[in-house]
Amino acid sequence: MAQADYCSTHQPDFSGKNMDGTTLHQMEELEAYTQRWIAKNQNRVSLREVITIPVVVHILWNTPADNFTDLEIEAQIDGLTADFRKRNENVSIIPPVFQPFAADVEIEFCLATVFEGTETNGIVRKETPFTGIGSLEHSDGRKRICYDDLGGSDAWDPDNYINIWVGQLNGPLGKATFPSMADSKFEDGVFIDPSAFGFFCSSTSNYFLGRTLTHEMGHFFNLHHIWGEDGCVTGDLVDDTPMQDTDYRSQCPSYPQVSCGSEDMFMNYMDYTNDNCMAMFTKGQKMRMLAALDTFPRESLKTSGGCALGNTKDITLTPDDILLFPNPASDCVHIDLDLDNDLPIRMAIFDTAGREIYANQIFVKDLRTFDISNISNGVYFIYFETNNQVASKKLIIDK
Ligand SMILES: [Zn+2]
Structure with missing residues (x-):
């Protein structure tokens, strides 16, 4: 370079x-x-x-x-x-x-x-x-x-x-x-x-x-x-x-x-x-x-109307609205929620035994990069809960 x-x-x-x-x-x-x-x-x-x-x-x-x-x-x-x-x-x-x-x-x-x-x-x-x-x-x-x-x-x-x-x-x-x-x-x-x-x-x-x-x-x-x-x-x-x-x-x-x-x-x-x-x-x-x-x-x-149409964000939270990348992840994971919501969201991570290993309250606008360097290798589930709706997605950590 x-x-x-x-x-x-x-x-x-x-x-x-x-x-x-x-x-x-x-x-x-x-x-x-x-x-x-x-x-x-x-x-x-x-x-x-x-x-x-x-x-x-x-x-x-x-x-x-x-x-x-x-x-x-x-x-x-x-x-x-x-x-x-x-x-x-x-x-x-x-x-x-x-x-x-x-x-x-x-x-x-x-x-x-x-x-x-x-x-x-x-x-x-x-x-x-x-x-x-x-x-x-x-x-x-x-x-x-x-x-x-x-x-x-x-x-x-x-x-x-x-x-x-x-x-x-x-x-x-x-x-x-x-x-x-x-x-x-x-x-x-x-x-x-x-x-x-x-x-x-x-x-x-x-x-x-x-x-x-x-x-x-x-x-x-x-x-x-x-x-x-x-x-x-x-x-x-x-x-x-x-x-x-x-x-x-x-x-x-x-x-x-x-x-x-x-x-x-x-x-x-x-x-x-x-x-x-x-x-x-x-x-x-x-x-x-x-x-x-x-x-x-x-x-x-x-x-410009260049972002006016085709916006799929709505107020309903489904697993399809959770974007995780990369997945499997090694040191951090980008999280994006296709959700039109400025309410507090509870984010939690569970391991396959159902143990909660992380929980926090966040907002959509603050979600971006999540540091996973302190979490050991394995399969996890990321849960989001807001406005009486819950959705989750599988996350694999492989360092
Ligand atoms: Zn320059």
């Missing part, structure tokens, strides 16, 4: 060194709009409602290792939402001095449930003959990964869906387009290398919690790298992130680290820190993202 090239998103460079005049002008206009929006809306943010944005995941696999199951993709998108909603399990690693700045961005993501009037699972999966497809351009300048006829996968209407392409990038772990900055609207979106895609319990990789997607989604909504890429000069144009000299790529630094005369917020998703050492966006970053969602071309994503 080419860790020196973590993210190849074209970062705005207001010196104009690495940009043509037109692009620089576009970036300056976007920045002027962003700053005006933030000034105007500073006190209104808490009044808004949570926004849910439909995504489509295009898997372009060249080798079987690049392919992902539907459940793996669902867990990745759930993880993305958890990061944006400040429901990530590792929120406790945020040092006390930075905790007041950590934001619930109040944006959620759903795998699209409807496409052109038809029910869908929001996943397109294709085998491609091209290695490194995410780095290839056709002779006419089009990016191969974004087009069916070039061996990739056509974007779904970018006005209504965020397109996430997962395919070999030949170096970087991810990249994304800033608002209005894609070469074509059909190439607007997020690109993730298979080596950094997916939310897994453990891995030998530094990037196993799907946070490359969180980082790139930050760029998609106009966030810059937290170190600003020009030493201690411009920074990331966000008020509540300290000025930082450089990135902490492939590291899990101990707190504190100091540069530019202040403590670095290296646990921010817009650094390059290892996945399990990232934990927050700030309120200032949230404002930039909301500004991006309030203007062309991202504005229409807020009113």
Whole structure:
């Protein structure tokens, strides 16, 4: 893995060194709009409602290792939402001095449930003959990964869906387009290398919690790298992130680290820190993202009907509503309940002798990853009880 090239998103460079005049002008206009929006809306943010944005995941696999199951993709998108909603399990690693700045961005993501009037699972999966497809351009300048006829996968209407392409990038772990900055609207979106895609319990990789997607989604909504890429000069144009000299790529630094005369917020998703050492966006970053969602071309994503149909969630709890993966599981298990319910739920785990070995009260929104490292190998039953309904599913633990 080419860790020196973590993210190849074209970062705005207001010196104009690495940009043509037109692009620089576009970036300056976007920045002027962003700053005006933030000034105007500073006190209104808490009044808004949570926004849910439909995504489509295009898997372009060249080798079987690049392919992902539907459940793996669902867990990745759930993880993305958890990061944006400040429901990530590792929120406790945020040092006390930075905790007041950590934001619930109040944006959620759903795998699209409807496409052109038809029910869908929001996943397109294709085998491609091209290695490194995410780095290839056709002779006419089009990016191969974004087009069916070039061996990739056509974007779904970018006005209504965020397109996430997962395919070999030949170096970087991810990249994304800033608002209005894609070469074509059909190439607007997020690109993730298979080596950094997916939310897994453990891995030998530094990037196993799907946070490359969180980082790139930050760029998609106009966030810059937290170190600003020009030493201690411009920074990331966000008020509540300290000025930082450089990135902490492939590291899990101990707190504190100091540069530019202040403590670095290296646990921010817009650094390059290892996945399990990232934990927050700030309120200032949230404002930039909301500004991006309030203007062309991202504005229409807020009113997309892409998740309106085919939603199977209801208030009845049945065994089919319990999704466990992986199963058998070795160190953690992802739990998802297809249940439209904000009542307390009793979750319990029994062994085959009927002994209760775990019990807790939870809510659907908090269910995600359950640590089973303290439970020995064997067959178990996970029970959920809510609103006088009970359902259970078998779970096999095999370490
Ligand atoms: Zn980046």
